[in-house]
Amino acid sequence: MIGFPLLLIPFAIYNIFVFLMPGVVFTAPIASVTLMSGVQWSPTFGDALLALGIVLLLFEVVKAARPGARYLTDHLLSLVVSGAAVAEFLLLVPFGTSTFFLLTVLMIVEFLAGVSIGFRNRHRHVPAAVPASVPREPAPAPVPVPANPAPAEPSFDRPHQDVKPVEPVPPQPEPETAPKPEIAPKPVPTLAVIRNAEGTVAAERKISDWSVSDLVSDHAPESPAKTPPKP
Template identity: 30%
Template sequence: MFAAVPLLALPVLIYNLIALTLVGGFKAADASVRMTDTLFTIQMASRAGWAVSLGDLLLAASLVVLFVELLKSTTSRRIAIINHSLSMVLFILCLVEFLLFPAFATSTFFLVALMVLLDVLAGFIVTIVAARRDVDFGE
């Protein structure tokens, strides 16, 4: 049953926890400041400094999770339909948070929500293509 849970719920949950720790909670307008604050700097071979922020780390982890979700969507088991449905619910939740709460009106959360949408679309498209391949039309 764990396979039915969309893994992109993890980055959304992490962002929700970050937003809850802001002063003012979900109504805080300074979430973008927390997401863009530099956590550490990596010295590159070109002697330039690469400033890594919390938003960068969250997006990088979300991309890895999206890759795993896309691999999961290629299975044609019955549990995949439940996964696609839960991904749709997760996207609706992300959309509501993005539109209604100031702490979620950041580029970082928008990109995470876009990844959730891509997971929903890819899951349904892959399932439809696989189902069409399984059904034989004609003689």
Template identity: 40%
Template sequence: MLTPVPLLIVPLALYNIIVFLMPGTEWSTVLTTVSMLSGAEWTISMAEAFVVLSLVFLFFEILKSTRITSRSIIDHMLSMLVFVAGMAEFLLVRQAGNSVFAILLCIMLLDVVAGFSVSVRVAQRDFAIEPRDS
């Protein structure tokens, strides 16, 4: 069973843990290098891995938004609250003023917009009225 807690709170919390509990950590730190068959070296930085992790959470959030339950409105409101908190942090906290956090904020906004869009679309389908034959 999926909970009405916004899953994107996990990457937001993880970001804050990294920047506040591990000061000096650079987002450009290379986590791994993969040798490709072409001979190219693909380096994956901490920032790129974090964005991919956030996108995985977004995927599950969008899956949650396709389920229409009595708690879906609460879930959408909580997602909006997480986005607003992220926006406030982006504007007011020095450690959040970077591209990694800006991309996380865009992911949160996409979650809010997608959640409401899916809900409206499903509601339209559920309440479609057929014209009467005269």
């Protein structure tokens, strides 16, 4: 939807009356109203056109104050209409009246008000940069202060009269232990030396060379040597 300035309506009506109805006089009264004071008030056609322009200016300001309801095309049309009204007031003879001058002022005010309100709404809706929230450390929980307990009364324990004091026991002498008899060392068996008939010591033999007769002869008691018979 393309918006257009509402003050374009009274501006178009004035141009229609000037170019299409040249016999219309804007100062001619259109009605006569008797006030409570008894004064006769006769509004003219120019007064009615200005009153319409003021009411439309109010609606134009309300429309511009709504966020997002004002378009760039509406501002451009308001600028074009205001420039055309100023040019007609300065250059054309039928538009050189007080009625058209006030109507031109209303159109200029409408353009300036729309632009200023539009810029204010645009800056208002721009999201501001939100600063990064710094995590705060949680406050330490208050430590409950224990109530000061009442001091306990000192208790004095009385000794029982029936209990006798413990007498010290004298140390008893340790029993003397008899000395253990010394164990005599076991006799070391000696090996028998085997001698030959000539009385010489036989050569050592290995266990594998022994026989049963050798074992029996080793353990047999030695017999006394026979003395040879005397002649």
